[in-house]
Amino acid sequence: MLTKRIIACLDVRAGRLAKSVRFLDTKDIGDPVKAAKEYYDDGLDELVFYDITASSDGRDIMLDVVENVAAQVYIPFSVGGGIRNVEDANRLLGAGAEKINVNSAAVQRPELISECALAIGTQNTVLSMDILKVRESREFPSGYEIVIDGGRKRASIDALQWALRGEELGAGELVINSIDADGTRDGYEIALTRMISEAVSIPVIASGGAGEPEHILEVLTEGKADAALVASMVHYGDYTVREIKEWLQSRGVNVRLRY
Amino acid sequence: MIVIIDYDAGNLRSVQRACEKVGIMSEVSSDPERVLSAEKIIFPGVGSAESAVETLKKRGLDNAIVDFFQAGKPILGICLGLQILLDHTEEGNKKCLGMVSGACERFKFSDRSLKIPHIGWNDIQINFKHPVIEKIKDGDQFYFVHSYYAKLIHEEEIVSYTEYGNMKFCSVLAKDNLFATQFHLEKSGELGLKILKSFGDWNP
Numbered sequence: 001m002l003t004k005r006i007i008a009c010l011d012v013r014a015g016r017l018a019k020s021v022r023f024l025d026t027k028d029i030g031d032p033v034k035a036a037k038e039y040y041d042d043g044l045d046e047l048v049f050y051d052i053t054a055s056s057d058g059r060d061i062m063l064d065v066v067e068n069v070a071a072q073v074y075i076p077f078s079v080g081g082g083i084r085n086v087e088d089a090n091r092l093l094g095a096g097a098e099k100i101n102v103n104s105a106a107v108q109r110p111e112l113i114s115e116c117a118l119a120i121g122t123q124n125t126v127l128s129m130d131i132l133k134v135r136e137s138r139e140f141p142s143g144y145e146i147v148i149d150g151g152r153k154r155a156s157i158d159a160l161q162w163a164l165r166g167e168e169l170g171a172g173e174l175v176i177n178s179i180d181a182d183g184t185r186d187g188y189e190i191a192l193t194r195m196i197s198e199a200v201s202i203p204v205i206a207s208g209g210a211g212e213p214e215h216i217l218e219v220l221t222e223g224k225a226d227a228a229l230v231a232s233m234v235h236y237g238d239y240t241v242r243e244i245k246e247w248l249q250s251r252g253v254n255v256r257l258r259y
Numbered sequence: 260m261i262v263i264i265d266y267d268a269g270n271l272r273s274v275q276r277a278c279e280k281v282g283i284m285s286e287v288s289s290d291p292e293r294v295l296s297a298e299k300i301i302f303p304g305v306g307s308a309e310s311a312v313e314t315l316k317k318r319g320l321d322n323a324i325v326d327f328f329q330a331g332k333p334i335l336g337i338c339l340g341l342q343i344l345l346d347h348t349e350e351g352n353k354k355c356l357g358m359v360s361g362a363c364e365r366f367k368f369s370d371r372s373l374k375i376p377h378i379g380w381n382d383i384q385i386n387f388k389h390p391v392i393e394k395i396k397d398g399d400q401f402y403f404v405h406s407y408y409a410k411l412i413h414e415e416e417i418v419s420y421t422e423y424g425n426m427k428f429c430s431v432l433a434k435d436n437l438f439a440t441q442f443h444l445e446k447s448g449e450l451g452l453k454i455l456k457s458f459g460d461w462n463p
Contacts, residue, residue: 002423003380003400040448045380071276076402076446096272098446121269121306123376123404172376203374226374256380256400259448 003256004220005045005227006245007205008234010035012081013052015061017235033068039234040073042241043259047073048101048175048229051081052150063095070096080128085112086119093120101175103128104148107155107162110169117170126205127171131159131192132179144192151179163196174200175229177207185211185232193223205229213239213247220253261459262297264324265289266314268339269305277445281456291323299458300327303445304339305404308363309351311339321356328358328437335391335458336439341432342409344439350407359434360412366426373424376406381442383419383430391438391461392418392431394453401430401442401451409441436463 011018016030036047047069051062059082066079079092080101089100100120106112106127116125130151136143144159163174176196178189188209197204206225210216216228233239245255263274265287278285278301285301286293294300302324304311315321328334336344343355348363355363366375380400385392403421408428411417421430421441430441438458444451 001381002377002403005379070273074277074280074446074448074452076404076443093270094272096270096276098270098273123305123378123406173378198371201371201375203376203378224372226379258396258399259450 001254003045003254004225004248005205006216006241006255007046007048007227007229008039008044008241009048009050009207009229009231011050011052011231012062012065015065018052032065033072035235036069036077037072039241040075043245043257044075044241045256046075046227047077049077049079049081050101051079053081063091066092066095066097078126080126086115089116089120093124099124099126099173101126101128103130106166107146107148107157110165113166113169113171117172122170122172125171126173126175127163127166128175128177129159129162129166130177130179131189133189133192142195147179151182159192160196160199163200167200167202171202173203173205175205175207176225177229178209181209182207183232184209187211187215188219188223188225188228190218190223193219193225197224197226203227211238213244216244217248217251217253220248260297261285261299261301262294263287263301263303264294264320264340266304266311266318266320268311268314269303271303273443273445274301274303274337277452277455278459281452281459283455283459289318289320291319294320294323295327295330297327297332299333299335300324301335301337302340302343302439303337304343305443306339307350308339308342308348308355308407309353311343312353312355315343325356325358331436331463333458333461333463334437334439335455336437337445338405338441338443341439341441342405342407344432344437345409345411348407358437359416359432361410363407363409365407366423368424370424376404377423378404380447381421381423381430383421383442385419386414386417389418389431389433389438391433391457392454393457395450399450401440401444401447403430403442405441
């Protein structure tokens, strides 16, 4: 039986973790490679790195990070942030990433999704969407709007319509990131996740708001997500990946515990 | 030396790194001569079967793989590298290498909650023991990414099954000196690396 995936998200700026990450028995709190290895050893299913560096120097540093992660971590991992064309995607894949995440650049130029799907495969092309709750209207029939540039700019696109368009253009998976829930640790945006998951036929990864294992349970069952992204709750050492997975298993969610 | 076949189908470096990790010397090559002179070959692959088959033919690698198999030397197929071993695939309606009897078909579900591609970690049910998976237990989990699955004619070539929805498909196949997994063993953590290591030690 297919298991539900727990994916850890790491924000990287100029080769270091942007949020300080606390691990139980390590002193280096900013090394993304070390963090990745810790989670891998603890049974994490997948990793996502978001490169939040703006400069081109930073991009080269990111390639080094990807190379180093790939040399130690033998689970799938994707990289997002600033991917504007197939060349960017290929460089990251060449360095060892499994998949790439496109976000703002795909909103501005939707063909980016189909170009990536064609060049690196649908299954390696992930569409990440930052979503804001708005009033239901003719412009936003789903009651959710796409935002870009790290949540700073509203895109005037309905979130559900964008999800369907992304699938049609060849995205292999969707990341549903709720701007409202992000960083609150109050739980995922369940209604949004469920709405999109029921509408598309590709896997959906829920993101934003995880603080407790209960939140993950909720989004994987009621929210109908195929995978859950976690950040703070594992970065700050509140829970280990193993604890989360064992608890989910005890509540009847099928997860990977043999590794 | 193990040669990893390069036919522009995916992340060969992941496979190469995994080989390094378990102490297997490998080189990536798209040269049929080099492939034929290898001790063992790894036939990896992600992406579309249609373009993969075309590229194999263009580079003369299709014949090289078949000749290598007939010479009795060990082959490891991974994901698309398993599917292309069969007679035919529904993906682009392509004739494949025909080394194993069967065909690939696309997952079709009436239940919309079953997503396609089948992405994620799933377990295998072992049908019979094989030296390359001697360290693997029934129910161990591996990482899958695929929309098509292999339908084999001969049950005795099915080393393990995996279930997705109401579908039970072949997740590992073996035939003489050939061994192949539908899952990405190079991305399946330590258990995947164990399989790779056993392939390195295998002398069929």
